[in-house]
Amino acid sequence: MNSNEQTFSPRGPIIVFSALIFLTIATVMLSGLDIGNIGALIIAMSVASVKAGLVLYFFMHLNHEPLIFKLFVALAFVTLATLFLLTFSDYAFRGIA
């Protein structure tokens, strides 16, 4: 991915940036809806995940990395998700949360 022959083109990053701004404005507007706590949380976290995915895949150049990089990153997020799931399921049955 370090070929020096490549020419500079801001087009791709600007398209990704536009999508990120659009999603930011969308999530702010959607937060005004009265859809209850869980619904609002799901929407906000879903939009945030899509935004994070765009940054990781395009800005952090995962799209140009070998498969092993993508697997590593996926594994890191699966690990984090497992920690969340285990902790929250624990608290859910303790009657304090």
Added chain:
Amino acid sequence: MSEQAVTVEAFHHHDEEGTRLGFWLFLFTELLLFGAFFIVYGVYRSAHLNDFKIAAESLNTGIGTTNTIILLASSLTVVLSLNAMRAGRVKLAKTMLLITMALGTTFLIIKGFEWNAKFAHDLYLQTSGAIAAGKGSPLLTPGPEMLPNGQVLFYGLYFIMTGTHALHIIIGAVWMGIVYYWIAKGSINPENVGVLERCALYWHLVDVIWIFLFPLYYLVA
């Protein structure tokens, strides 16, 4: 590749891909650091949902949105800086890096004003020493004026999480300053972009963390 070039390359062996993978591993540890914060936030939020909602009302969504857009723009400029450097456009790469640092600084200044407004309302982080000396905030220390526990937790988490994030912005901006100096000196150049690349990766990760902090503090709470 000439015979001589092969020999020199073998002599100064440097595995750029391995270095990058190693840097991603470091980024995963950052993810776990903030992940722990998010777990604490999640547990306390579900335990004190109403208090979290009331306390979050005091945060300004407009300021949060502005800072989100500033950070996203800085992610764009740092990726443009890296792409420009790879394409041999050194001057453009330097300009984009300067803009990124300026955006990062703007983020911090806005964050500073936001924190200051909270300080003015007696909301701040306090040490146990200050509390013992009677200098704690009346709103956050035990007493007749103390806010409900859930709100005290919210403000504590707000300062710790946005503060740790701001610390990462400071580290990233200082690192960019060093990278800028190395570009000016010529040790980072179109043939050797590794350090700029890792600096950009770090900056993007800090942006990714903010992408999750923003809705949790400014939108859904």
